[in-house]
Amino acid sequence: MQGLPLQFTNVSKAFSIKGKALPVIDNLSLDCPAGSFTALLGPSGCGKSTLLRLALALESEDSGSLRIGGDSPRSICRSGAVGVAFQDAALLPWRSVEENIRLPFEVLGRKRPDPEKINGLIELVGLKGFEKARPGELSGGMRQRVAIARSLATEPRVLLMDEPFGALDLILRRQMNLELQRIWSAKRPTTLLITHGIDEAVYLADRVIVLSPRPARVLADIPVSFSRPRGAELLRDPAFHHVCDRIAALLDPETSAASAAAETAALDAAPVAAPAKAGTTA
Amino acid sequence: MTRFGDHLATGVLILLLLAAWEVAGQLKLVADGTLPPLSAILLRLAAEWREYWPHVAATLYTASLGFLIGNAVALAAAVSFCLWPVAERVFRGVNIAAFTVPPIALAPVLVIALDGETARITLAALLVYFPTMTAALAGLRSADPRAVDLIRAYGGGPLRTLWLLRLRAALPAILSGFQVAAPAAVLGAVLAEFGSGARWGLGTFLLGSLGRAEPDRLWGIGLTATAIAGLGYALSATLAARTTSLNRAVNIGITGPEPETANEAPLRRALLLAAAILMPLLIWQAMLFWADLSPIIAKTPMGVIDYLITGKTAASAQTRLLAALAETVPITIAGMLLGLGFAFALALLSFAAPLLMRALLPFALVTQTMPLVALTPLAVLILGRGITVTLVITISVTFFAAFVVLAQGFAMIPKAAFDLVDAYGASTLRKVRLIAIPASRQWLFVAARLALPKALLGVMIAEWLATGKGLGNLLNQSRGYLDYGMIWTVAVVSILLSVLLYQLTPVLEWVGRSDRRVR
Ligand SMILES: Nc1ncnc2c1ncn2[C@@H]1O[C@H](COP(=O)(O)OP(=O)(O)OP(=O)(O)O)[C@@H](O)[C@H]1O
Ligand SMILES: [Mg+2]
Numbered sequence: 001m002q003g004l005p006l007q008f009t010n011v012s013k014a015f016s017i018k019g020k021a022l023p024v025i026d027n028l029s030l031d032c033p034a035g036s037f038t039a040l041l042g043p044s045g046c047g048k049s050t051l052l053r054l055a056l057a058l059e060s061e062d063s064g065s066l067r068i069g070g071d072s073p074r075s076i077c078r079s080g081a082v083g084v085a086f087q088d089a090a091l092l093p094w095r096s097v098e099e100n101i102r103l104p105f106e107v108l109g110r111k112r113p114d115p116e117k118i119n120g121l122i123e124l125v126g127l128k129g130f131e132k133a134r135p136g137e138l139s140g141g142m143r144q145r146v147a148i149a150r151s152l153a154t155e156p157r158v159l160l161m162d163e164p165f166g167a168l169d170l171i172l173r174r175q176m177n178l179e180l181q182r183i184w185s186a187k188r189p190t191t192l193l194i195t196h197g198i199d200e201a202v203y204l205a206d207r208v209i210v211l212s213p214r215p216a217r218v219l220a221d222i223p224v225s226f227s228r229p230r231g232a233e234l235l236r237d238p239a240f241h242h243v244c245d246r247i248a249a250l251l252d253p254e255t256s257a258a259s260a261a262a263e264t265a266a267l268d269a270a271p272v273a274a275p276a277k278a279g280t281t282a
Numbered sequence: 283m284t285r286f287g288d289h290l291a292t293g294v295l296i297l298l299l300l301a302a303w304e305v306a307g308q309l310k311l312v313a314d315g316t317l318p319p320l321s322a323i324l325l326r327l328a329a330e331w332r333e334y335w336p337h338v339a340a341t342l343y344t345a346s347l348g349f350l351i352g353n354a355v356a357l358a359a360a361v362s363f364c365l366w367p368v369a370e371r372v373f374r375g376v377n378i379a380a381f382t383v384p385p386i387a388l389a390p391v392l393v394i395a396l397d398g399e400t401a402r403i404t405l406a407a408l409l410v411y412f413p414t415m416t417a418a419l420a421g422l423r424s425a426d427p428r429a430v431d432l433i434r435a436y437g438g439g440p441l442r443t444l445w446l447l448r449l450r451a452a453l454p455a456i457l458s459g460f461q462v463a464a465p466a467a468v469l470g471a472v473l474a475e476f477g478s479g480a481r482w483g484l485g486t487f488l489l490g491s492l493g494r495a496e497p498d499r500l501w502g503i504g505l506t507a508t509a510i511a512g513l514g515y516a517l518s519a520t521l522a523a524r525t526t527s528l529n530r531a532v533n534i535g536i537t538g539p540e541p542e543t544a545n546e547a548p549l550r551r552a553l554l555l556a557a558a559i560l561m562p563l564l565i566w567q568a569m570l571f572w573a574d575l576s577p578i579i580a581k582t583p584m585g586v587i588d589y590l591i592t593g594k595t596a597a598s599a600q601t602r603l604l605a606a607l608a609e610t611v612p613i614t615i616a617g618m619l620l621g622l623g624f625a626f627a628l629a630l631l632s633f634a635a636p637l638l639m640r641a642l643l644p645f646a647l648v649t650q651t652m653p654l655v656a657l658t659p660l661a662v663l664i665l666g667r668g669i670t671v672t673l674v675i676t677i678s679v680t681f682f683a684a685f686v687v688l689a690q691g692f693a694m695i696p697k698a699a700f701d702l703v704d705a706y707g708a709s710t711l712r713k714v715r716l717i718a719i720p721a722s723r724q725w726l727f728v729a730a731r732l733a734l735p736k737a738l739l740g741v742m743i744a745e746w747l748a749t750g751k752g753l754g755n756l757l758n759q760s761r762g763y764l765d766y767g768m769i770w771t772v773a774v775v776s777i778l779l780s781v782l783l784y785q786l787t788p789v790l791e792w793v794g795r796s797d798r799r800v801r
Contacts, residue, residue, distance in 0.1 A: 077436060082435070094450055
């Protein structure tokens with residue numbers, strides 16, 4: 001199972017609030033090659049979740065086009081090739097952890113996955129012993145982990161995650177990051193991860209996209225080429241911090257404009273050499 | 283407090299209220315003994331048990347079949363309306379008509395058209411249909427939109443969403459619909475027996491006992507009907523309590539938007555409205571065609587128009603009708619506002635003082651099943667024949683359905699919402715103001731929809747049996763004179779009037795609409 005390429009081409013989207021148009025995405029193009037890992041960063045309310053909802057055919061774009069594996073998002077979603085973890089866990093309160101993880105199979109009309117596999121996923125997200133618990137009996141972070149397990153259950157070829165680790169403590173977050181990296185390396189689903197954690201984005205992704213405040217445009221497209229598997233020692237690497245600092249400067253409204261101009265110049269001058277002259281590059 | 287302690291306290295409270303009744307009865311405190319002591323009622327009941335039981339069996343049979351059929355139709359309808367919102371709008375007229383047609387006016391007509399037993403079951407089913415349908419539809423539509431998104435993201439269509447999410451999410455609402463429907467089925471059965479000349483049934487029994495001026499017998503029959511209804515109510519309530527706690531969303535819940543109608547083409551809107559108005563007429567005509575009755579008894583829509591507008595009866599009919607409406611309309615509006623206010627107050631009480639509420643509930647239930655026809659003579663003795671008696675009866679018909687829906691709404695408020703204000707040490711009063719009232723708003727509209735058309739029914743029953751005024755009296759007189767034209771006219775006009783009242787809810791809803799589009 002190979003990942004599927006994900007392409008946004010000149011996508012625009014506006015909502016209307018009380019009759020007034022609210023442009024949320026402005027002529028955005030983004031190309032995620034098959035099997036790539038892309039992290040999406042941007043200020044709160046800029047339109048990240050909306051982008052994800054477009055890719056799931058939950059909203060329709062006003063103009064531009066959206067392709068997953070050359071097909072429309074709707075038909076790809078129907079085929080079960082896409083896994084998703086929303087910002088809210090969105091668990092069904094009357095179903096147990098197990099049953100919630102199994103839900104996508106029922107939606108897709110597939111036969112029940114074998115219990116071994118579900119148990120494996122539950123173990124993966126550290127919820128062993130809670131198989132039969134209901135969402136109401138779990139903590140916020142535990143619920144989020146159920147949602148992560150659920151997004152992985154169908155072995156998707158495209159994995160869309162919206163701040164999946166938002167409610168986790170630092171240690172657990174690192175642990176989940178490692179697991180996600182492992183799964184991604186093994187199965188290579190095309191992954192789009194929305195996050196507010198700059199270090200998390202750089203740690204996990206091949207490439208970090210920084211979006212502008214609403215309406216969202218691509219402010220910078222920063223390749224990250226540290227070798228894999230990436231371990232805890234990367235977090236102490238000065239090159240790592242250098243990349244993080246550049247992204248932070250882009251996200252800070254005070255320094256954003258200047259940094260963006262610099263990024264563009266750097267990209268134009270030397271498209272390949274630009275990213276952190278990282279000593280760790282393989 | 284422990285669960286056991288809760289039950290104990292509720293039990294003690296109920297006993298206290300019963301003791302108060304006994305004392306009031308013994309001392310003839312209420313209107314010269316119209317309220318007999320409980321012991322006298324029960325003793326009489328025990329002594330006459332043999333006489334009761336064939337009546338009980340007949341009513342139980344009619345009510346249960348009506349309950350089953352009415353609910354089956356209601357659920358099928360709610361699911362269809364959820365899947366095809368257009369269908370709901372086309373059938374809106376039929377729904378309201380089914381809900382608002384005064385059972386007492388309908389019973390004799392049904393008995394002519396169908397055989398007796400079928401007519402009685404139909405009436406019981408008719409009273410069951412609307413509360414379950416509305417509650418179920420609201421429940422189906424209230425499913426967590428984030429979960430809907432999730433299922434859609436995995437390519438699930440409307441049917442999968444229905445099956446995996448909406449039906450289960452609607453379960454508490456459906457069961458709360460049953461809670462209203464159970465007493466309604468009994469009331470429908472009793473009213474139908476009352477008006478259909480059945481041989482057996484509590485309604486028949488009641489009719490035979492009315493002339494004898496024996497309050498303890500009347501109360502005995504009323505309490506028996508209450509016990510039957512209470513059984514159905516308790517069953518649904520128990521099931522509802524189980525599912526509700528599981529259904530509470532774990533995060534602060536967001537309800538999905540109602541199907542969009544704001545930017546709809548005017549032509550389409552007009553067509554749908556026309557369809558909604560024509561549909562009941564079509565069904566009316568079709569049923570008469572199918573039943574094959576004499577046009578003297580069974581008036582078609584054209585027959586009613588002829589009677590009221592174009593025929594030679596028109597002048598007299600119009601004068602009588604307008605005079606009746608002038609008396610009925612103002613008091614209906616007053617009654618429905620009071621009924622709704624009372625329901626809201628009760629629901630708040632049940633939220634703020636659940637214990638007291640649970641003790642009061644059985645007594646509230648009595649007003650629902652204690653057949654109005656039996657209650658009204660007693661109410662007249664206590665309150666006289668003035669405006670008060672009409673208002674009290676109207677409140678008693680309107681408040682219960684509204685109350686159940688509101689209380690359910692309060693119970694569905696997610697825990698997280700309260701945790702938030704609890705954290706700031708909010709008093710109960712403040713919790714009510716900040717969370718309970720705003721969060722129950724959507725339920726208030728459902729409640730209003732249930733209450734508004736019922737108000738007219740209450741007023742008409744009171745007018746018929748107590749005050750001798752208005753539309754209710756006109757209907758009663760027409761039955762006496764075998765003036766079938768007027769019977770049909772009153773039925774049609776009262777339905778139209780209720781439709782008008784029902785249309786007030788969307789207006790209210792529109793006014794109260796400020797926080798709908800949250801995601
Ligand atoms: N259904 C909707 N109707 C109207 N406006 C919407 C809707 N959904 C989102 N918006 C608006 O679109 C903008 C972007 O929302 P979105 O949820 O995509 O932001 P985000 O980048 O995911 O933010 P965050 O990081 O806080 O999750 C917001 O300003 C929001 O108000
Ligand atoms: Mg978001």
